[in-house]
Amino acid sequence: MALLAKTKGFIKPEKKEVDQKPKNVANVISNKTPPNPAGDIAKERARTDWDPKEMHEFLEGNEKKSNEVLRLYQSIERDPVLQTKAEYFDITQKEERELVALRINQMTKFIETEPYKKFRRRLQLMTVIDPSLGIRMLVNLGLFLNCIKGNGTQKQYDYWAKSKESGVVKQMYGCFGMTELGHGSNVAGCETTATFDEETDSFLIDTPHIGATKWWIGGAAHSATHTVCYARLIVKDIDYGVKTFIVPLRDSQHNLLPGIAIGDIGAKMGRQGVDNGWIQFTEVRIPRFFMLQRWCKVNKHGNVTLPPLEQLSYISLLEGRVGMATDSYRIGARFTTIALRYAVGRRQFAKPGKKEESQLIDYMLHQRRLLPYLALTYAAAVGTYRLEKEHDLLLENLDKALATNDKLLLKNTINSTKSMFVDSASLKSTLTWDAADLIDQCRQACGGHGYSSYNSFGKSFNDWVVQCTWEGDNNVLAMSAGKTIIKNVQQILNNKKLKDHTMEFLNDASTLSKAKKAVIRIKEHVDDPERVLKAIAGLISKFAVDLIPISHQTWDAIGAQRVILSKLRCHYYLLESFNDKLEQDVKAKSPTRPHLENVMRLYYVTNILGPFIGEFLRFGVISPKVASYITQQYPQELCQKVRPYVIGLTDSFQQPDNFINSLIGKYNGDIYNNYLGEVKSINNPATHKAPYSEEFEQNLKRVALDEREHFSKTAEVAKKLSQ
């Protein structure tokens, strides 16, 4: 494990630096000064020429939200149950599950006493430091209740959420019975059945075979009392497709009900604190009115009313995606903070002629590896704030339209819903992927110390990556978004412009797609964010136009291209938001402005123009003669502009040590003392023998092979036996 190292002959930057010449080092021991990372970090912190609180307000969207977030950080840090502890990185799966259960209990104290929006923000923050807690509560508060809200009548919602108090995690605990062992992304293919029995006015819920076993159901193994079960509605031998049903799993004594078989699905890559389970139903009978009947209804005679506007019933699924996009910002902030503090505090190899080793961050490659992620995180902050706001507005308008029967508002809302489906899909998929890469790259940038659990990378990565798979597998989501984009462009080319839609920028697709002249032709063009937006719009248009003919034959063959379109759409959204917010909210003389401008440029040069340069060139949106400026020269220039302020830029995320939860990433920058100190306190060096030491020692002290072989294979015996 020891080798984070290379040989002398091959590691040093300059051959001449090999320390061949002996040199005088009188008074050997005491003249060695220990490293002083805290000093380096403090020095660079002092360079910050803006108010981090002001920057935080920019990142969080506004002053009010910034204050709320800061107060919540404080509340969590002080809470004896919710606060993080380095020693928790050592706990077992069983202990983690218990810790999460205790934290759920603690969280319920707040759910009944603080405004619900504030509680949701608390939960969102807790989700970053304890993702198992997050999803375990969101299964009930998000998925279960949103499903009832979206698919049930108001009375059904009121009953389960309010009378039965699942909305405050009381009396009952709901889980989300959608995924089956054999069906994940294809929800419409679920095979659990809900067969109507007219005689008893009830449904029989049944698992027809192993493939229809509900699987991965968070909270099912031990916590949930009820599930919302996705099952095929069968009435009078007719299959009406997948609908939703409330099915009780455990009685009021928390014992399993008859016909319910449940088991723990066991160990997972991450989120070990969640009791995911599998469920098999065998002739489980539920009253007819346990079916969620907002859109699809079955009356007691078995007459079925099909939904008028099924799409609306899926709006409730958007919340999860919007949340994951926002999570990506916060986790990105957390890990860029750790990696950049380390990169400033850590020194490695001395430059020619220097005695002191260089700070990691002063290596160009190190800047190129980390600073684009810092810039992306800034863009993600602004973009996901906008996404959250648009999502809130959508739900508000929908409720209003339905309550007042306002048809025009409903129509507009449906348009916005369409763009929200694309936007949330492309942001969720692009940003959760990027965040996974970000954590991994930041870990690698911290070398061996990135591999220690106490620095948070391992557990966070493992807990994180499922975000790329659940609530819409990223590839499936991105292909879906890409498909809609192509269809939108086609519709625009047919002169049906988009309205009440975030992709109205594509309404020029016809002109954009025919443009002969490259949008970005000279270096100066790269500095203009409006032009860059136009370039992305141009690329999307040309790319889509190129794919339309193929799409008429097969969508399948252009899966990879649809994913690229989805990513481009995400980045358009982020850049547009960043640029707008910068223009609207940041005063010309604000000390934050020059830094934000550099960060924004670094963001789009290294996250958009660079990675997609092949496409930009292929479609002639960028001139070949600026290509290597964009991919090589300019990123380095921008990195060097941002580099001096990395401590201030990460401090501006304002995440306290409790939230950062990393021994090498603490604010005071005293990397080595923080690290060794805590490692010693968690793993007492006085215990210097392992529990299994005896067996190990005995084997080291084993007798010679000859003796173990009863001396029967010796030359002497061979001689005897061969006679």
Next chain:
Amino acid sequence: MALLAKTKGFIKPEKKEVDQKPKNVANVISNKTPPNPAGDIAKERARTDWDPKEMHEFLEGNEKKSNEVLRLYQSIERDPVLQTKAEYFDITQKEERELVALRINQMTKFIETEPYKKFRRRLQLMTVIDPSLGIRMLVNLGLFLNCIKGNGTQKQYDYWAKSKESGVVKQMYGCFGMTELGHGSNVAGCETTATFDEETDSFLIDTPHIGATKWWIGGAAHSATHTVCYARLIVKDIDYGVKTFIVPLRDSQHNLLPGIAIGDIGAKMGRQGVDNGWIQFTEVRIPRFFMLQRWCKVNKHGNVTLPPLEQLSYISLLEGRVGMATDSYRIGARFTTIALRYAVGRRQFAKPGKKEESQLIDYMLHQRRLLPYLALTYAAAVGTYRLEKEHDLLLENLDKALATNDKLLLKNTINSTKSMFVDSASLKSTLTWDAADLIDQCRQACGGHGYSSYNSFGKSFNDWVVQCTWEGDNNVLAMSAGKTIIKNVQQILNNKKLKDHTMEFLNDASTLSKAKKAVIRIKEHVDDPERVLKAIAGLISKFAVDLIPISHQTWDAIGAQRVILSKLRCHYYLLESFNDKLEQDVKAKSPTRPHLENVMRLYYVTNILGPFIGEFLRFGVISPKVASYITQQYPQELCQKVRPYVIGLTDSFQQPDNFINSLIGKYNGDIYNNYLGEVKSINNPATHKAPYSEEFEQNLKRVALDEREHFSKTAEVAKKLSQ
């Protein structure tokens, strides 16, 4: 956790497929046939039109090695201690450490009874299924002993390895004390001191400050009795730089020696079965002859002889890098097997007009995600076999040259050593990175089931990724390799051609770098591997020539480009090996040949030409008019040629279930029964309440908020109190 899902309105491939029309499904329960992945896999297996054993011999290099590997697979599978078990995915860190210790004991039974080369192969295979075991043994057998061999005299080696039996893991156990808390890659910067005390003819080993604490030392926390300590040699106040010293840590009773402070560094992202520790030395005295004195010597009067040829002392470090490159092949084989079996057995969404859902592998995007990794694994098999052979030959020649004092052989060997440093660095870094991506992508391709521990992705990824960091951080290694490549090209341009060097293909650099005409101009050119090799050589030459002027000012600014050069060098090596072996070892009429040809093309199109297309275009090595053929059309065509044989191609890796160690990846393909069956056996569903259930239930049943607030906040009380 439940949501691996998307909404009906947005998931299906074709809108028309929404199951809006009710259909008759009389006899609902029994007419549902369960999924039959085993049948699908068996059907595709039958398609294999070659002998997997013959293919295995191609992959392993020759028949003898293939047989040895297969016999070892069998031996490991039957061994009660070494065999894998799904339930091990549930064990805690403490249990894992104990399991690894027991396995070490078990392995020592073989080390004394089978040929050492066979034992090393056994250990290499065990390293894939139990990486903690692998590194824990290699710390002693590889790093510790190689260091003694490389830096000690023959007598020193004989003493520690043979008399003291550390070569058979008996009496003593060595660890590798190189890395310090503040020094990883920069070994020459280590600050532990070894000060010569003439009076007592001994060295004082000392840790001058916290930054010099030895850190990450595998085996130090509980197992090791000795360490080879990297420390600055100080004689008569003169610092001679970092040398190596044997320092005893524990006495024969396995108790820590005076002056030795050791602690466990605790929880890690992976390799939890290794007892990594930290060590601080305080005035630890060792006899002078514990210093390894092959190259650098100190006599009893404190006269220091410096090494004549220091570079040779680092050859011993190559073994680890070569081993990690080979590991990349085997881990790649393991995970492509799992993901491709799953992709054949799993069905998702029905194509228009089809009743049965499609197999995952029939989606173009799925092919594009997985098949390039399969092809890369084939290339890695052949390339790393060559690397192993070249490394063996090198050590043989070196021993021979030194033993016979053959100066010519020594000179040639030194030349080969130089290319081995570049080759092992670029293969180690490129392939360990690729393998990390491969595991991660294969996991994502298995959707939610990839996240279950029992399918092996999570633990393997966590155990794997440290390979990108240790024994030469990948970026540091790759930059070093890239630097040598640039220097080599410069040397060639100065008319000093390479000799006895694997990069002799660059001897044409002058012509190659000046070539005006693109090497690949038409589609047919892409089919010719020789031409592709020439294109890579051309790109490396032009790229290097481009960088030479910058390198004269700063190597730092071209760090990223040096990493690219290193990757290109790795791929040249792999393709050259693949193509040579195909031409030399595979008969024209062998049924394996057409498949190998397709796989090789898929390898270089999707792993070399595609990913580096930007560079190939920028330097005019590939004509722009074939660019989109290379990145889009041709990869799909090649994928479709390989697709029908994915079961046979992965079966040919011949890894048994015990080695695959994944419930969804077993040979019989009975994915769902294997999975649910084992999950039930490990997590007994009869235990349906969590140990912490009572606290959780009590909180659900808590009394109303009013009561918990002592009824002091009611309207009634408010009225009273406001009077």
